[in-house]
Amino acid sequence: MKIETTAIHAGNQSDENTGAVIQPITLSTTYLRDQDGSYSSGYIYSRAGNPNRTQLENVLTKLEYGADAAAFSSGNAAGMTAFQSLKPGTHAICPDDMYHGLRNQLKHMFAGILEFDFVDVNDEQVLIDHIKPNTGLIWLETPSNPLLKITDIKKVVALAKQYQINVLVDNTFATPVCQHPLLLGADMVMHSSTKYIGGHSDLMGGVLITAAKDEWWTKIRQIQELGGAIPSPADCYYLTRSIKTLPYRVKGHVQNAQLLADFLVKHDQIESVLYPGLKSHPQHEIAAKQMDYFGGMLSFCLKGGEAEAKKVVNKLKLFAQATSLGGVESLIEHRASVEGPGTVTPQNLLRVSVGLEHIDDLIADMEQALS
Numbered sequence: 506m507k508i509e510t511t512a513i514h515a516g517n518q519s520d521e522n523t524g525a526v527i528q529p530i531t532l533s534t535t536y537l538r539d540q541d542g543s544y545s546s547g548y549i550y551s552r553a554g555n556p557n558r559t560q561l562e563n564v565l566t567k568l569e570y571g572a573d574a575a576a577f578s579s580g581n582a583a584g585m586t587a588f589q590s591l592k593p594g595t596h597a598i599c600p601d602d603m604y605h606g607l608r609n610q611l612k613h614m615f616a617g618i619l620e621f622d623f624v625d626v627n628d629e630q631v632l633i634d635h636i637k638p639n640t641g642l643i644w645l646e647t648p649s650n651p652l653l654k655i656t657d658i659k660k661v662v663a664l665a666k667q668y669q670i671n672v673l674v675d676n677t678f679a680t681p682v683c684q685h686p687l688l689l690g691a692d693m694v695m696h697s698s699t700k701y702i703g704g705h706s707d708l709m710g711g712v713l714i715t716a717a718k719d720e721w722w723t724k725i726r727q728i729q730e731l732g733g734a735i736p737s738p739a740d741c742y743y744l745t746r747s748i749k750t751l752p753y754r755v756k757g758h759v760q761n762a763q764l765l766a767d768f769l770v771k772h773d774q775i776e777s778v779l780y781p782g783l784k785s786h787p788q789h790e791i792a793a794k795q796m797d798y799f800g801g802m803l804s805f806c807l808k809g810g811e812a813e814a815k816k817v818v819n820k821l822k823l824f825a826q827a828t829s830l831g832g833v834e835s836l837i838e839h840r841a842s843v844e845g846p847g848t849v850t851p852q853n854l855l856r857v858s859v860g861l862e863h864i865d866d867l868i869a870d871m872e873q874a875l876s
């Protein structure tokens with residue numbers, strides 16, 4: 506089945522009792538036992554499992570071509586579960602521009618439990634130099650945030666396999682529509698479903714999707730159940746509902762992002778535009794090879810510095826000044842201020858989550874703000 510069909514059908518189970526076509530939200534925290542004490546429904550207690558979560562996990566498994574998925578209450582909870590699943594003392598290699606929330610999680614919550622290095626994962630020699638006997642995980646995030654750097658997933662997987670290291674890809678920016686890391690050989694995929702999967706900036710969620718139901722996955726499932734960082738049945742319902750339009754929303758985001766990038770590149774107030782769909786992007790070839798679409802996120806650097814960048818943000822009317830991404834409305838932010846002291850993000854950089862407004866209106870707004 507094609508992704509548009511999967512997105513609509515794989516997460517829904519019509520209700521046999523009432524004939525409701527759309528699956529109801531099951532709020533009950535506890536489930537009836539049979540007379541012999543068994544649980545023939547397959548559900549016992551909602552922390553361990555809930556029908557809405559099952560359906561959400563089913564559709565996400567299929568969208569990423571995985572063997573199973575586990576849903577969490579946020580992207581960071583999904584990331585935390587991946588780190589908690591590693592044996593204490595394991596060494597992880599992460600990108601030097603890893604999503605700052607997870608980078609801070611490692612630094613503040615896992616120091617003394619795991620070892621980790623933040624390196625340029627796009628430099629093969631740097632990767633090789635950092636591999637140690639206890640290295641168990643290479644974490645990738647491509648396109649990266651906010652520099653939109655592209656990592657060649659297949660190439661890193663080939664190297665990791667030689668050393669029996671697992672590769673996990675944070676696929677949040679790419680969405681399950683633009684890129685399928687498991688098909689490129691990765692072992693696990695992570696999403697913040699708060700972003701494109703939810704798509705309306707109104708709920709938090711995260712997910713891990715595995716290529717194999719192996720020992721590592723058993724540990725992930727155990728942490729999901731015992732740790733309890735699970736999404737509510739209503740959030741699972743809304744995510745499943747949002748996923749039905751995900752392929753069409755993402756294609757709209759991608760189309761608008763490409764057109765906005767083409768406009769910005771030609772503007773004389775702009776120093777550079779970072780979008781993998783531009784031929785001028787240093788890793789455009791790799792992106793074209795491993796992505797079906799180039800995504801809805803872009804960044805651009807203004808001529809001038811922080812003051813010029815902030816002035817443009819304040820003049821924009823349609824692009825809301827706010828963090829986060831993946832919603833139907835366009836958002837823009839001065840990324841260096843969000844990441845705080847110590848950030849490597851240039852002070853003249855603005856990050857845009859290109860929304861689904863008409864592109865003519867978005868370009869007109871950008872044009873007046875830049876003038």
Ligand SMILES: *Cc1c(COP(=O)(O)O)cnc(C)c1O
Nearest residue numbers: 579580581604675677697699710
């Ligand atoms: C937002 C985000 C996360 C964290 O997800 P939350 O849902 O905010 O916890 C992780 N990775 C990337 C790339 C993100 O954009």
